[in-house]
Amino acid sequence: MNSIIPINSKDLVETRFVLRRHLNKLRWLTLAIVFFLLILLPFLHLYQTYLAANAYPLLSNNEKLIFNTVESLTSPFTASPESDLNNFKGTTWSGTLFGIQLSDPLAILTSMTASFTISTSFLMSALIPVLLTLVLGRFFCGWICPATFIYELNDNLGTWLHPLFDKVGLPIGRLRFSQRLKYLVLAVCIIVTTTAGTVLISNIYPPAVIGREIYYLIVMGSFGVGSLFFLATMLFDLLIARRGFCRYICPGGALYSLLSRYRILRIKRDVTNCNDCAKCNTVCQFGLDPMQDSFGQDCNNCSACIATCPTDALTFTTSISDVKFQGAGHLGKKYNKQGIGNQL
Amino acid sequence: MERRVFWKVLSGSGLAALMAPIASRAGFAANTRATPRFLRPPGALAEDDFLDRCIRCGKCGESCPNETIKFFDFENGLSSLNTPYIVPREKPCVLCMECGEACPTGAIKKIPHEAEPIMSEVNMGKAVINKDICLSYQGKSCGVCYRACPLPDVSMTVGYMEQPTVTDACVGCGICERACIQMPQAIKIMPRANT
Structure with a gap:
């Protein structure tokens, strides 16, 4: 027995493979795939238009390149792309994926408040997103939303830029507002759609805007006015409040938050493993406080805090409510100072 | 209301x-x-209801095989932002009815790709002929609009010297306006909103 080299418990934690710690990479992959699809689908549409025109010799060199590329991509999967590619249309706002119609719950809500009518098929298109939200919480915000992909990259840029700003004496981008502000925005948006009778909200909802603008860029040749709005939200995030739009303004996020009030899948802190290092609070995109068990309805289960936790203290759990604050982490200095740790 | x-x-x-x-x-x-002269996609509800229902998802444009459908920026007011429109002189509608099939909300009705339902349901506008500049009415037999019309002898008839007459069955697809060789056009679509 003495021949076995004693293993430091810290090394053990770092070398053990814990699946949930790698979910954040999977999340980035999902975000990237969704974003890639938003770029790919307009090209599929272009390919369909070239096919419909039946005029390959009339295409310019660039158009031929698009035609050949998309043809080589799709030909293994379909013999009749003119009709089959109709199964892949639209954006995350409302789209068709593998022939299944999916819509953002916000699209349903605002369409209903604008027209006071709704078709059954449109209503059903939000069924899968709503059911998933009731179980998984704001998973759309963290795992699907094409705007999140850009905003998180933008936020990473901010972590590089803000120290530089600090050096020249410009401490910007640190403002915090109430997370409840977004419910007010949602309420105002609903009042406006009801009174104006038109779904204006889709022009200020980043995932809808970005999907549309990518389509405009690829098919029409230039961005529309929505791109300016999106740029403004990025600057807001960078220069005024970190991830400010998603945290404080996004009406869709507000709706998803309300739906995920009693979500089943939650992140929970295991107080016996926590060492109060606060790394989870730093990475939390929504400014929550995982270190003190404060998740609430804003948590989008993005698992960034799980990935960064050095002691694997954060885990997934199934419960319809968060646990109350469990006190200082048992591996932390504060807990040991209180002398509670010594009694165990 | x-x-x-x-x-x-x-x-x-x-x-x-x-x-x-x-x-x-x-x-x-x-x-x-005074707005830009535009058409809504075929099968679109009356303008009021259309703006009620449209969620600006852009799927009509994405399903249009000819890229006929374009989208408004601010040209037609904030309420029309990102809604679909068609300028017949640039690219007319071939009445394939794919946009109605793609529309998730019913802002554009689902209409089968057959003559009967198209004639009864689609109302994008109506072709109007200016006899003062129409070549056929000026004694030069032309008939291009009649040749281009997807519903010949139904929504457009021709008489002596191929002089065209538009009937009530015209749905306003705009192919005749696109085809007209006279400049300015002797036949134009009057959008339904302005008639």
Whole structure:
């Protein structure tokens, strides 16, 4: 027995493979795939238009390149792309994926408040997103939303830029507002759609805007006015409040938050493993406080805090409510100072 | 209908000045002001209901095989932002009805790709002929619009010297306006909103 080299418990934690710690990479992959699809689908549409025109010799060199590329991509999967590619249309706002119609719950809500009518098929298109939200919480915000992909990259840029700003004496981008502000925005948006009778909200909802603008860029040749709005939200995030739009303004996020009030899948802190290092609070995109068990309805289960936790203290759990604050982490200095740790 | 009353009350109180960009919805302001001459996609509901229902997802444009459908920026007011439109002189509609199939909300009706339902359901506008400049009416047999019409002898008939006459069955697809060789065009689509 003495021949076995004693293993430091810290090394053990770092070398053990814990699946949930790698979910954040999977999340980035999902975000990237969704974003890639938003770029790919307009090209599929272009390919369909070239096919419909039946005029390959009339295409310019660039158009031929698009035609050949998309043809080589799709030909293994379909013999009749003119009709089959109709199964892949639209954006995350409302789209068709593998022939299944999916819509953002916000699209349903605002369409209903604008027209006071709704078709059954449109209503059903939000069924899968709503059911998933009731179980998984704001998973759309963290795992699907094409705007999140850009905003998180933008936020990473901010972590590089803000120290530089600090050096020249410009401490910007640190403002915090109430997370409840977004419910007010949602309420105002609903009042406006009801009174104006038109779904204006889709022009200020980043995932809808970005999907549309990518389509405009690829098919029409230039961005529309929505791109300016999106740029403004990025600057807001960078220069005024970190991830400010998603945290404080996004009406869709507000709706998803309300739906995920009693979500089943939650992140929970295991107080016996926590060492109060606060790394989870730093990475939390929504400014929550995982270190003190404060998740609430804003948590989008993005698992960034799980990935960064050095002691694997954060885990997934199934419960319809968060646990109350469990006190200082048992591996932390504060807990040991209180002398509670010594009694165990 | 009630909301229109609401807006009229608002306009009386002067608040409408603040909300004017939003209030410029069809049936209230968009129809009466000078707007770009455009058509809505085939099978679109009446302008008022169309703006009610449209969620600006852009799937109509994405399903259009000819890229006929374009999208408004601010040209037609805030209420029309990102809604689909067609300029027949640039690219007319071939009435393939794919956009209605793609529309998730029913803002564009689902209409089968057959002559009967198209003629009864589609109302994008109506072709109007200016006999003063139409070549056939000037003694030069032309007939291009008739050759181009997807519903010949139904929505457009020709007589002596191929002089065209538009009937009530015209759905306003705009192919005749696109085909007209006269400049300026002797045949144009009057959008339904302006008729």
